[in-house]
Amino acid sequence: xxxxxxxxxxxxxxxxxxxxxxxxxxxxxxxxxxxxxxxxxxxxxxxxxxxxxxxxxxxxxxxxxxxxxxxxxxxxxxxxxxxxxxxxxxxxxxxxxxxxxxxxxxxxxxxxxxxxxxxxxxxxxxxxxxxxxxxxxxxxxxxxxxxxxxxxxxxxxxxxxxxxxxxxxxxxxxxxxxxxxxxxxxxxxxxxxxxxxxxxxxxxxxxxxxxxxxxxxxxxxxxxxxxxxxxxxxxxxxxxxxxxxxxxxxxxxxxxxxxxxxxxxxxxxxxxxxxxxxxxxxxxxxxxx
Amino acid sequence: xxxxxxxxxxxxxxxxxxxxxxxxxxxxxxxxxxxxxxxxxxxxxxxxxxxxxxxxxxxxxxxxxxxxxxxxxxxxxxxxxxxxxxxxxxxxxxxxxxxxxxxxxxxxxxxxxxxxxxxxxxxxxxxxxxxxxxxxxxxxxxxxxxxxxxxxxxxxxxxxxxxxxxxxxxxxxxxxxxxxxxxxxxxxxxxxxxxxxxxxxxxxxxxxxxxxxxxxxxxxxxxxxxxxxxxxxxxxxxxxxxxxxxxxxxxxxxxxxxxxxxxxxxxxxxxxxxxxxxxxxxxxxxxxxxxxxxxxxxxxxxxxxxxxxxxxxxxxxxxxxxxxxxxxx
Numbered sequence: 001x002x003x004x005x006x007x008x009x010x011x012x013x014x015x016x017x018x019x020x021x022x023x024x025x026x027x028x029x030x031x032x033x034x035x036x037x038x039x040x041x042x043x044x045x046x047x048x049x050x051x052x053x054x055x056x057x058x059x060x061x062x063x064x065x066x067x068x069x070x071x072x073x074x075x076x077x078x079x080x081x082x083x084x085x086x087x088x089x090x091x092x093x094x095x096x097x098x099x100x101x102x103x104x105x106x107x108x109x110x111x112x113x114x115x116x117x118x119x120x121x122x123x124x125x126x127x128x129x130x131x132x133x134x135x136x137x138x139x140x141x142x143x144x145x146x147x148x149x150x151x152x153x154x155x156x157x158x159x160x161x162x163x164x165x166x167x168x169x170x171x172x173x174x175x176x177x178x179x180x181x182x183x184x185x186x187x188x189x190x191x192x193x194x195x196x197x198x199x200x201x202x203x204x205x206x207x208x209x210x211x212x213x214x215x216x217x218x219x220x221x222x223x224x225x226x227x228x229x230x231x232x233x234x235x236x237x238x239x240x241x242x243x244x245x246x247x248x249x250x251x252x253x254x255x256x257x258x259x260x261x262x263x264x265x266x267x268x269x270x271x272x273x274x275x276x277x278x279x280x281x282x283x284x285x286x287x288x289x
Numbered sequence: 290x291x292x293x294x295x296x297x298x299x300x301x302x303x304x305x306x307x308x309x310x311x312x313x314x315x316x317x318x319x320x321x322x323x324x325x326x327x328x329x330x331x332x333x334x335x336x337x338x339x340x341x342x343x344x345x346x347x348x349x350x351x352x353x354x355x356x357x358x359x360x361x362x363x364x365x366x367x368x369x370x371x372x373x374x375x376x377x378x379x380x381x382x383x384x385x386x387x388x389x390x391x392x393x394x395x396x397x398x399x400x401x402x403x404x405x406x407x408x409x410x411x412x413x414x415x416x417x418x419x420x421x422x423x424x425x426x427x428x429x430x431x432x433x434x435x436x437x438x439x440x441x442x443x444x445x446x447x448x449x450x451x452x453x454x455x456x457x458x459x460x461x462x463x464x465x466x467x468x469x470x471x472x473x474x475x476x477x478x479x480x481x482x483x484x485x486x487x488x489x490x491x492x493x494x495x496x497x498x499x500x501x502x503x504x505x506x507x508x509x510x511x512x513x514x515x516x517x518x519x520x521x522x523x524x525x526x527x528x529x530x531x532x533x534x535x536x537x538x539x540x541x542x543x544x545x546x547x548x549x550x551x552x553x554x555x556x557x558x559x560x561x562x563x564x565x566x567x568x569x570x571x572x573x574x575x576x577x578x579x580x581x582x583x584x585x586x587x588x589x590x591x592x593x594x595x596x597x598x599x600x601x602x603x604x605x606x607x608x609x610x611x612x613x614x615x616x617x618x
Binding site (some may be wrong): 014015017018021022023024025027029030032033035036039047048049050051054063070093094095097098100101102104107110112115117119120121122123124125126127129130131132134135156157159160161163164167192220221222223224226239240243254257258260261264265268269273274276277 | 325327328331334335336338339341342343345346347349353363385411414415418419422423424425426427429430431432433434435436437438440441443444445446447448450452453454455458475490502529547550551553554557558561577578580581586589590592593594596597600601603604607608
């Protein structure tokens with residue numbers, strides 16, 4: 001007892017130093033976000049000032065007004081949200097089934113498949129923009145819903161690209177459900193699909209949520225496909241494009257950019273904070289299993 | 290891979306007792322056959338999507354890289370012609386390609402090392418502090434993590450803006466008068482440094498959170514036993530913690546390599562499409578510019594193939610490491 005207390009006393013200044021460092025780092029890390037929100041609320045004159053101050057005495061909503069009054073901004077927002085939600089739901093369901101297959105069954109090519117899912121994560125999706133562009137163009141001729149200039153052309157590739165990581169990460173969660181549960185369900189006469197959807201699915205759901213963060217972000221943040229596939233149909237543009245409007249040759253409208261960035265960051269931030277705990281344990285599980 | 294985890298006959302390991310109906314049971318083989326197909330039913334949607342939207346495009350990418358494919362072929366004005374390795378030899382003969390490749394490799398390496406160093410150091414720091422500072426750092430990190438690449442990039446550009454940015458002002462205030470109106474994106478290296486800062490800012494949280502979770506998962510008794518045995522801090526880290534964290538460190542390293550090698554949005558937004566005269570191009574942006582800005586689709590595809598091959602090597606190294614650890618897939 002006395003020994004551990006002695007050790008505590010020795011370590012105390014170190015802990016205070018560590019805590020001061022942690023708070024300082026937290027402040028530095030949070031500063032860009034603080035500056036973004038601050039600049040969004042600053043009145044025009046203060047942003048384009050050569051003496052930027054880290055506070056504002058007269059917050060204004062002008063920049064936000066410019067963002068929202070921009071033609072179709074609400075539409076861009078809804079487009080982004082729609083794309084992200086469809087991607088999240090579809091890839092979660094598909095990944096759940098696939099993760100169940102590779103963790104609860106032993107079959108030929110199982111290891112091969114797992115390695116393929118791993119390799120698939122490495123594929124630089126930007127490099128695939130070129131063939132993807134032609135694929136979408138050709139698909140659009142037979143299936144109008146997913147051709148170029150449609151939201152489908154943003155949804156479908158993102159489902160494909162978020163799947164490998166989602167499957168990889170979900171494995172840990174599916175594995176964590178004891179197999180005796182499946183046996184018990186069987187003995188009680190539950191069919192395979194009943195077990196899958198009414199027992200396994202709710203148990204794995206927290207993991208699905210954690211996995212969804214990554215699909216959500218990749219779809220929500222997408223900039224390249226939105227830029228390359230939505231060429232003429234501006235009504236199908238997504239948020240990143242709305243942001244680029246404020247970059248002008250004669251000088252960027254920083255107020256508008258910062259307000260737009262704030263609007264774009266907020267949903268992801270909310271999502272993150274909500275699933276934060278599951279995310280941490282989920283990563284632990286995915287990495288350790 | 291540890292022995293005995295995979296049966297070589299494709300027999301499901303989790304066979305429920307209800308299925309074992311004894312040797313002559315008529316339904317047994319039928320049920321088993323049905324069961325053998327079940328995983329493939331579950332896998333079908335994923336495989337269809339991946340085959341159509343990942344494998345097929347990769348095949349196409351490889352194909353286009355061997356063709357002459359410019360605007361004329363896209364619009365159907367001219368037939369596509371097979372070029373063999375002509376695109377590749379044109380690419381490899383271009384000094385800009387080698388410059389961009391070197392820049393990509395060096396830049397990715399610096400990003401990976403910085404991200405890992407910052408992330409691991411902060412993860413250790415998190416274990417040494419009480420709840421409140423820990424929460425503050427966690428929340429700040431989550432904020433940086435959640436920030437979309439494009440908004441993160443614009444915010445950092447704004448922070449370092451020569452006219453209105455607070456960073457230059459702060460540096461001048463600190464006595465570094467050289468930063469008065471200093472344009473970070475004008476010089477090649479300072480532009481890369483700016484992108485590096487943003488990349489580390491938005492990717493260290495993943496490393497920090499994961500490694501922190503890993504450290505927390507080490508049982509308290511193990512560390513206690515080590516300290517009772519008189520092990521020093523360094524010794525505990527080297528002989529107890531590092532080996533236990535190894536799998537996690539491998540995962541975060543590989544993920545960082547994959548992400549940092551493929552950086553696109555940051556370079557594209559912060560250096561305005563690859564910097565002045567392409568001084569900040571990385572392979573990804575280079576391929577995109579070749580294909581979509583100058584309509585040289587086949588050259589762009591060839592660059593894409595080169596990227597794929599480099600990442601494939603990384604993957605193989607990763608698999609070897611996993612296997613040497615005896616990790617089960």
